[in-house]
Amino acid sequence: MSEKPKGKELISQGIRTDGRGPKDLRKIKIDVGTLEKADGSAYIEWGNNKILVAVYGPREVHPRHLALPDRALFRCRYHMAPFSTEERKNPAPSRREVELSKVTREALEPATLTELFPRTGIDVFIEVLQSDGGTRCAGIAAASIALADAGIPLKDLVVACAAGKVDGQIVLDLNDVEDQLGNADVPVAIMPRTGVISLLQMDGMLSREEFKEALELAIDGCRQVYAMQKEALMRKYVGEKESVEEEIGEGVNEKEGD
Amino acid sequence: MAESFEIVPKIRQKRISEHLIQDKRIDGRGLTDFRKIKTEMGLIEKASGSCLVSLGKTKVMTGVKVEMGEPYSDRPEDGVLTVNVELVPLASPSFEPGPPSEEAIELARVVDRGLRESKAVDLGKLCIVPGRRVFVVFVDIYVLDHDGNLFDASALASILALATAKIRDFSLSDDGRIEFKDGTISLPLQNFPVEVTVAKIGEKLIVDPSLEEEGMIDARITIAVGKDDEICAIQKSGPGTLSLEDVYKAVDTAKDKAKEIRENVLGGVEQWLGKGQRIQ
Numbered sequence: 001m002s003e004k005p006k007g008k009e010l011i012s013q014g015i016r017t018d019g020r021g022p023k024d025l026r027k028i029k030i031d032v033g034t035l036e037k038a039d040g041s042a043y044i045e046w047g048n049n050k051i052l053v054a055v056y057g058p059r060e061v062h063p064r065h066l067a068l069p070d071r072a073l074f075r076c077r078y079h080m081a082p083f084s085t086e087e088r089k090n091p092a093p094s095r096r097e098v099e100l101s102k103v104t105r106e107a108l109e110p111a112t113l114t115e116l117f118p119r120t121g122i123d124v125f126i127e128v129l130q131s132d133g134g135t136r137c138a139g140i141a142a143a144s145i146a147l148a149d150a151g152i153p154l155k156d157l158v159v160a161c162a163a164g165k166v167d168g169q170i171v172l173d174l175n176d177v178e179d180q181l182g183n184a185d186v187p188v189a190i191m192p193r194t195g196v197i198s199l200l201q202m203d204g205m206l207s208r209e210e211f212k213e214a215l216e217l218a219i220d221g222c223r224q225v226y227a228m229q230k231e232a233l234m235r236k237y238v239g240e241k242e243s244v245e246e247e248i249g250e251g252v253n254e255k256e257g258d
Numbered sequence: 259m260a261e262s263f264e265i266v267p268k269i270r271q272k273r274i275s276e277h278l279i280q281d282k283r284i285d286g287r288g289l290t291d292f293r294k295i296k297t298e299m300g301l302i303e304k305a306s307g308s309c310l311v312s313l314g315k316t317k318v319m320t321g322v323k324v325e326m327g328e329p330y331s332d333r334p335e336d337g338v339l340t341v342n343v344e345l346v347p348l349a350s351p352s353f354e355p356g357p358p359s360e361e362a363i364e365l366a367r368v369v370d371r372g373l374r375e376s377k378a379v380d381l382g383k384l385c386i387v388p389g390r391r392v393f394v395v396f397v398d399i400y401v402l403d404h405d406g407n408l409f410d411a412s413a414l415a416s417i418l419a420l421a422t423a424k425i426r427d428f429s430l431s432d433d434g435r436i437e438f439k440d441g442t443i444s445l446p447l448q449n450f451p452v453e454v455t456v457a458k459i460g461e462k463l464i465v466d467p468s469l470e471e472e473g474m475i476d477a478r479i480t481i482a483v484g485k486d487d488e489i490c491a492i493q494k495s496g497p498g499t500l501s502l503e504d505v506y507k508a509v510d511t512a513k514d515k516a517k518e519i520r521e522n523v524l525g526g527v528e529q530w531l532g533k534g535q536r537i538q
Contacts, residue, residue, distance in 0.1 A: 197501035202492035
């Protein structure tokens, strides 16, 4: 967190730079099954973040020697497109992306029943097309949907959201400016049915009480996103089921007409 | 995946678990005891600052080098701090030569976050000519012997190396040129973060896991605590999960342990703070 220029307010009269209140999430839109070739996929728009996720697997592991005898090898790649940021980002994976790939994997793997697919690999590819703060959380939320879309057995969805401290106030879901100039950022991922935490990071400066408040606010944000994840999956699969029934129904009618 | 966790035999795991149930550790420690911490500063004369930390049998050496360079374009008036970790192959059978592994990058970034977010080094005081020339502080962490808990050992070695680093005294001429003088000055230190790792095995939370304990942990959480008990950085790591109560308990433990290390092991940290005010 760097110091903000003096005189610039990030929250004035309870309104943030993008017009939100302190405890408001940004607008979130989730699409399921966006990609043709992937086994599972999802697209999320979280504020100005635009992120595509593809899941491949369970499939043969390459290179083969990495395969595990008792469970699937779970791999994750978090990557930002060169055009996703204000200044062009070198497409080679940065140290930040390597770390985020690791924590993303560790956030998603506990929910995945990898032991059902020994000697195989499950690959999750997260591509950030446009970033505006909070991409790791948006990526995790979308990746969890893509895993479900791939039909991989999960104990639970994984849902992520951040909270932090901006202008001395605890706020939900920081955007890029708030992340850059704010006092602290706490990204959290949970498995909502049991409430266990699978990702937790923090940078900035917080007292114990502020940290507690931020963590609980982030978990509250997670629960709101969880409802949207379920709704997105229902929209695709319940919608699909109805259209299949319709097709079958039409087929029967045609036969009757013969 | 590529983590350097040791494979612990099932029979040994059982013994470790049996000890933990009785709130004991297999090496005789209590659940929240650190192993013996030994610190040696200034072993490397060619470095601006250096520190060798022994945490039980884990050994980590940090060297600090200060050079002149360009600032980042978005922080033209700040000096530059970079943290790098080398998991050298002599430290563990699972370390290999080659580009830094995921594990090394995570370790470096967590130490970096602790130093940066606590504002340990006052980077504003390391500017020579705004936008053109600043001091660049290289913190190079060398893991020499890996017996678990590299996070805490590396963070401690790094802050101590920074705290004891000396650079040539200098003055700035009117046209912004730097002139070196005799004598040395310290780096401008304003906070003293200590990182504490709490690991979860079964239902128990333990502090400072050894290598074999790391081989059976569900998840661990590293917490950087500043001199006024503020939390500056957190990283949950490892494949498992933590409950909300685990997190709160870990934060409280980390605060107590960080205080204990600052007072008992280092004899208070005030001796290192507020020095080097002469830069700029």
